Amino acid sequence: MQTGFRGAWLFWRSFLSTPAGAVGAAIVAVALFVAVLAPYLAPADPYQITRATFLAPSGEHILGTDNLGRDMASRLIWGTRTSLLFGFGAASLSLVIGVVLGALSGYFGGVTDHLFSRLFEVFLMVPRLFLIILLVAMFGSNMLIAIGVIGFTLWPSNAKLMRAQVLTLKSRAFVRASIGSGASHLHVLARHVMPNGVSAVIANSSLQMANAVLLEASLSFLGLGDPNVVSWGQVIQQGQSYMVRAWWIVTLPGLLLVILILGIYLLGDALAMKLNPRLRTRGSA
Amino acid sequence: MGRYLLGRLLQFIPLILFVVVLNFTLVNLAPGDPARVLAGEDAPLEYIETLRQRFGLDEPFHVRLYLYLKSFVQLDFGYSYAFDRPVLALIGQHLANTLLLVIPAKLVAVSLGMFIGAWTSGRFGSFLDTFWSTVMLLLYAAPTFWVGLMIIMVFSIWLGWFPTSGIMTVASTYSGWEVVVDRLRHLFLPSLTLMLSLLPIYARITRAAMLEVQHEDYILTARAKGLTEREVLFGHALPNALLPPITIAGISFGLVFTGALLVEIVYSWPGLGRLMYQSVYRRDYPLLMGIFTISAVAVAVFSLLTDLVYMLLDPRVKLHRREQ
Numbered sequence: 153m154q155t156g157f158r159g160a161w162l163f164w165r166s167f168l169s170t171p172a173g174a175v176g177a178a179i180v181a182v183a184l185f186v187a188v189l190a191p192y193l194a195p196a197d198p199y200q201i202t203r204a205t206f207l208a209p210s211g212e213h214i215l216g217t218d219n220l221g222r223d224m225a226s227r228l229i230w231g232t233r234t235s236l237l238f239g240f241g242a243a244s245l246s247l248v249i250g251v252v253l254g255a256l257s258g259y260f261g262g263v264t265d266h267l268f269s270r271l272f273e274v275f276l277m278v279p280r281l282f283l284i285i286l287l288v289a290m291f292g293s294n295m296l297i298a299i300g301v302i303g304f305t306l307w308p309s310n311a312k313l314m315r316a317q318v319l320t321l322k323s324r325a326f327v328r329a330s331i332g333s334g335a336s337h338l339h340v341l342a343r344h345v346m347p348n349g350v351s352a353v354i355a356n357s358s359l360q361m362a363n364a365v366l367l368e369a370s371l372s373f374l375g376l377g378d379p380n381v382v383s384w385g386q387v388i389q390q391g392q393s394y395m396v397r398a399w400w401i402v403t404l405p406g407l408l409l410v411i412l413i414l415g416i417y418l419l420g421d422a423l424a425m426k427l428n429p430r431l432r433t434r435g436s437a
Numbered sequence: 438m439g440r441y442l443l444g445r446l447l448q449f450i451p452l453i454l455f456v457v458v459l460n461f462t463l464v465n466l467a468p469g470d471p472a473r474v475l476a477g478e479d480a481p482l483e484y485i486e487t488l489r490q491r492f493g494l495d496e497p498f499h500v501r502l503y504l505y506l507k508s509f510v511q512l513d514f515g516y517s518y519a520f521d522r523p524v525l526a527l528i529g530q531h532l533a534n535t536l537l538l539v540i541p542a543k544l545v546a547v548s549l550g551m552f553i554g555a556w557t558s559g560r561f562g563s564f565l566d567t568f569w570s571t572v573m574l575l576l577y578a579a580p581t582f583w584v585g586l587m588i589i590m591v592f593s594i595w596l597g598w599f600p601t602s603g604i605m606t607v608a609s610t611y612s613g614w615e616v617v618v619d620r621l622r623h624l625f626l627p628s629l630t631l632m633l634s635l636l637p638i639y640a641r642i643t644r645a646a647m648l649e650v651q652h653e654d655y656i657l658t659a660r661a662k663g664l665t666e667r668e669v670l671f672g673h674a675l676p677n678a679l680l681p682p683i684t685i686a687g688i689s690f691g692l693v694f695t696g697a698l699l700v701e702i703v704y705s706w707p708g709l710g711r712l713m714y715q716s717v718y719r720r721d722y723p724l725l726m727g728i729f730t731i732s733a734v735a736v737a738v739f740s741l742l743t744d745l746v747y748m749l750l751d752p753r754v755k756l757h758r759r760e761q
Contacts, residue, residue, distance in 0.1 A: 273740055274455055279732045281698055285717055286725075309685075316684055316747075352681065355645055366580055370699055373582050374714065388583060395590055402590075406583035413578035424645075 166426070173422025179415025187233040194226035198382050206398045216400045218391060224400065227382050228408055234383040235412055238299055238368040243361035245303030250310020251353055255346055257311065258318030259337070269315070275308040284367065288376050295378045302367050306360050310353050317349035351424050358420015362413040369409055384409050445741050456733045457509055457726075458502070514730070515723035519716070524727040527712065532731070534604060535708035537624065539697055542631035547686055550639025551675075554682070557640075558647035559670045570644070577637035585630040585703035592626060599626050602705035627704040631697055638689075639682050646678035653677070680747065687743025690735075 168174045186193060195214075202221035209216040215224035257268035287301045321327055322345070330340050371377050372385030384405035391401030489495050496504070508515060514524035553569055560566045576584075593601040604623050650656065651674055659673045698710030705711070709728060716724040 273737065274459075278456065278459070279729065279736070282713055282729065282732070285714070312684065313681070316680065320680075352645070362578065369580050370582060373580075373699070374702065385580075388586070392586060395586065396594055399590065402583075402586055406580060406587065409580050409583065410575060410578045414574055417574060417578060 170422050170425070172418045173425075176415050176418025176420070176422055179411060180419050183232055183236055183412055183415065186229055187236045190230050190233050194223075194229045196223035196226045198222060198226040198230045206394070208398075209400055215404055216398070218387070218401050219394055219398070224387075224404060227387055228384065228405060230382040231384040231387065231405065231408070232412070234295070234378075234381050235365045235368060235409070237295070238302065239361045239365045239412075239416060241299040242303035242306060242364035242367075243357055245300070246306035246310055246360050246364075247353070247357045249303075250307040251314055251346070251350060253307070254311035254314025254353070255318055255341060255349065258315035258349075259322065259341055259345055261322075265315075268311075272308045272311050272315075275305075278305075280305045281367070281370070284371065285374070285376060288371060293371075293376055293378045295381055298368070298371065298378065299364075302364050306363060310356055310360070313356055314349055314353050317352050318345055321345055321349055355420065355424040358417055358423070361420065362416045365409065365413055365416070442745075445744070449737055449741075453730075453734060453737065457506065457730060462502075509730075514727035517716075517721055517724040519719040519721040519724065524723050527724060528709065528727055528731055531707060531709045531712045534706065535697055535701070535710065538627055538631060538700070538706060538708060542628045543635060543690070546632045546635035547639050547682075550636045551643045551682055553636075553640040554643025554645075555647055555670060555675050555678070558644045558651070558674075559666060561648065569640075573637040573640045576633055577641065579634075581630065581634040582699040582703050584633060585627070585700055588626055588630055589703070599623075602703075604707055627700050627706050630703070631700045634700075638685060642682045642685055643675075643678060646681040647674050650674050650677045683746055684743060687739050687746065690739045 168177060200222060202217070204213070204217050205219055205221040207213050207217040207221075209224075213223055213225065215228065217223055218227070253268055253271070257265045257272075283305055284298075284301055288298055291297045291301075327340060327344050330344050335343075368377070368383060369385030369388070372383045373389045375389060377383050377386050387405040388402050391398065391405075395402055494501075512525075514528070516522075517524050517527055520527055553573065557566045557569045589601050592598050600623055604620065647670075655677075656669060656673055659669045664672070697706075697708055698714060700706065701708040701711040702714060709732070713725070713728045715721075716728065
């Protein structure tokens with residue numbers, strides 16, 4: 153196996169050669185670009201209220217204006233930043249917690265599994281959207297807190313999937329052979345169990361990043377988002393009363409959500425394909 | 438098997454107690470004076486005081502917790518002062534509405550999703566696989582509440598085929614079959630929206646699991662025996678690929694009670710999710726805790742059922758070894 157810089161380059165080159173991976177990477181890259189350069193790309197101040205209300209998309213306002221005459225294009229450009237922060241932040245938190253706890257639980261079994269499984273269940277029993285709404289209502293709709301709250305509620309499905317994978321892997325011949333030949337627990341876990349079990353979790357993790365973006369949009373749609381930050385869900389919430397009069401206010405941010413989530417999803421899918429050689433050989437056949 | 442089941446059921450007790458205490462703590466730490474919220478902005482102070490005494494809101498934290506646990510054991514979830522009705526009755530009524538929405542949506546989504554997933558995996562890389570996978574991807578990527586709004590825009594506002602919201606036509610003079618038809622007309626769009634939001638989850642997971650198992654030796658054996666591709670797919674691959682979709686279906690069923698929240702809000706459907714949302718805003722503590730507990734218990738029950746189905750489906754998972 154190639155390592156270091158050259159290995160990473162080869163990985164990305166073969167990765168980008170698949171159409172899904174390339175499209176996904178392109179969408180996420182464009183979104184990142186827009187998010188970082190939002191202040192320079194936005195044609196107007198996203199909070200600037202004007203008298204030009206309900207303008208349909210046209211030359212001056214390419215995506216129209218909303219009920220308060222604010223430039224839609226600028227609001228949507230700034231909203232990209234919010235969505236990406238939520239996606240990356242919450243999914244990373246969830247992946248780390250889920251993989252480690254799930255693998256430990258399934259691998260060691262017995263009392264460890266018992267205790268960890270109870271922990272997963274306690275977390276799974278708490279209705280997620282409800283807990284998020286509750287915590288956000290309690291601690292305020294500050295953006296960083298909301299990211300932490302979403303990440304903290306997403307991990308149990310990662311852990312359960314990892315545990316289920318490890319349970320079947322544990323009785324497979326190659327794992328038993330490794331244990332039988334005297335390998336340490338750390339070696340078996342890191343070398344055999346985690347690499348073979350993680351593909352299902354990585355696929356789930358792309359789902360979760362998309363999920364975090366969705367949850368942010370949902371929170372904002374419910375009127376529980378950070379009122380000081382523009383977000384696509386917030387634009388939809390404010391536009392839903394004017395659906396008959398101005399279709400673009402509700403429709404455009406939703407389309408952007410679909411595109412971004414699709415991009416994250418394709419990227420994750422291609423990643424899962426790369427990380428699981430069994431899928432790769434099938435793909436090239 | 439029987440002992441395993443009993444053991445699992447006994448584990449419910451500390452688990453449920455934990456959730457109850459967690460609920461109570463979380464909800465009571467939330468800011469806002471419920472008596473003040475309940476009484477409304479311009480209510481006189483005496484009225485607020487009366488409410489506070491009536492619901493024991495003046496007692497210290499641990500006294501309220503003790504009182505709550507005591508009434509919980511007696512299966513008394515208390516009285517909702519915002520809705521002026523017993524909590525259990527409120528939950529029952531709204532849960533029925535949610536189930537009416539959720540059950541058809543979930544059944545169609547799981548079966549159709551598993552079929553699409555298995556079917557497309559057999560045509561891996563073909564045009565049909567790409568097409569259906571793309572449709573599922575787009576559906577997955579679309580936020581439920583936005584799909585709901587788009588569906589309302591097209592089918593209710595533009596075409597005028599279905600009502601925009603609610604569970605029935607208010608002040609109607611329908612009778613007999615007309616009532617049923619009216620309900621179904623109100624049910625269709627929200628159910629469709631919920632179904633479309635669940636469908637891609639099952640299609641995607643089934644497809645991924647099918648692709649995983651298709652490299653196993655027994656699939657090679659099945660092919661070598663000369664079975665048709667359909668027999669290999671649905672007879673040998675699918676049963677072995679059921680674990681992941683079943684996990685997700687099991688885990689998520691209890692959550693669906695509250696997961697329909699967004700659909701219920703978009704369509705003003707008087708279900709449990711919308712009730713919960715309203716109770717958060719009204720800081721209706723007894724109702725909040727009641728809904729929280731009921732949905733947590735539902736998830737616990739479905740988690741146990743998932744484990745049982747696991748063992749039936751995959752003998753490699755030997756959970757019941759513990760009892761030996």
